[in-house]
Amino acid sequence: MQMKPVALIGPHPAELSEVLRRVFEESHLQLVPHTLPQTHPSSVLQSLSTLGYAGGLISEEFSESYFPYCARVGVEARHVGRIDTLSSLGGGFDATHTLEDSLFQWMENSGYRSAGARLMVIGGNFRARVALQLARLGFVSVMLAAKSMSESEELLKVVPAGIEKYPLVVGGYSFASFMEQQDLLIITEDVGKLRFQPYHQVMDISGVYAQTIAQDGAHMWDSTQLEVLRLSHQLKFLTGRSIAPSLIQWAWQAVQENP
Secondary structure (H helix, E strand, O other): OOOOOEEEEEOOOHOOOOOOOHHHHOOOOOOOEEOOHHHHHHHHHHHHHHHOOOOEEEEEEEEEHHHHHHEEHHHHHHHHHHEEEOOOOOOOOEEEHHHHHHHHHHHHHHOOOOOOOEEEOOOOOHHHHHHHHHHHHHHEEEEEOOOHHHHHHHHHHHOOOOOOEEEEEEEOOOHHHHHHOOOOEEOOOOOOOOOOOOOOOOHHHHOOOHHHHHHHHOOOOHHHHHHHHHHHHHHHHOOOOOOOHHHHHHHHHHHOOOO
């Protein structure tokens, strides 16, 4: 059977191509990763169709620019106006964005008891919009701290009715004291200096605050697990088959140990 290419669109980790090769081989999938040049989205999508690509993985830097060029877009992608995965399983290309499902699974796998806990999301980008969906897991309250009050109020509209929600401004009056009172913090972008407490649980999906969290003695969730889960969700959408996160973890480790 002829191998079908899978596009890697935009900047990805250098190891990703080899990781995918190993995952596809172990899963007996006739697929091969192929990095594409960075040209106009419409040109790239036309090439994928013409050359018979199975689909593609799109980096965050390009996820917003590709969104307007995809006609069949899943609800998760419409929530944030971005796509990170394309699949040709249905004929033509379907598109999705996998961060929301990955965050929910990361939370589920952690065993964290969200019922009755207090959640604060810090940041005003699309990741904050996605993270606010976790408010549905039984948190007693959710706060959103963005760079302006109008931004916070707008983002909080996605939180379902019946959940206490409070808009805040990062660095504004009472921000620090409210932050101290929270149980789980989700940081989605660099917002400047933050102070953590030893009892805080912290999801840092910005990748900025690891050193500060460690210095302050808070508990930081392992973000590499989120990356593994997300790739698992992407590959399931692309191939139609469940790819175990443990297989992806094994492939990452194998590549790092034997580059």
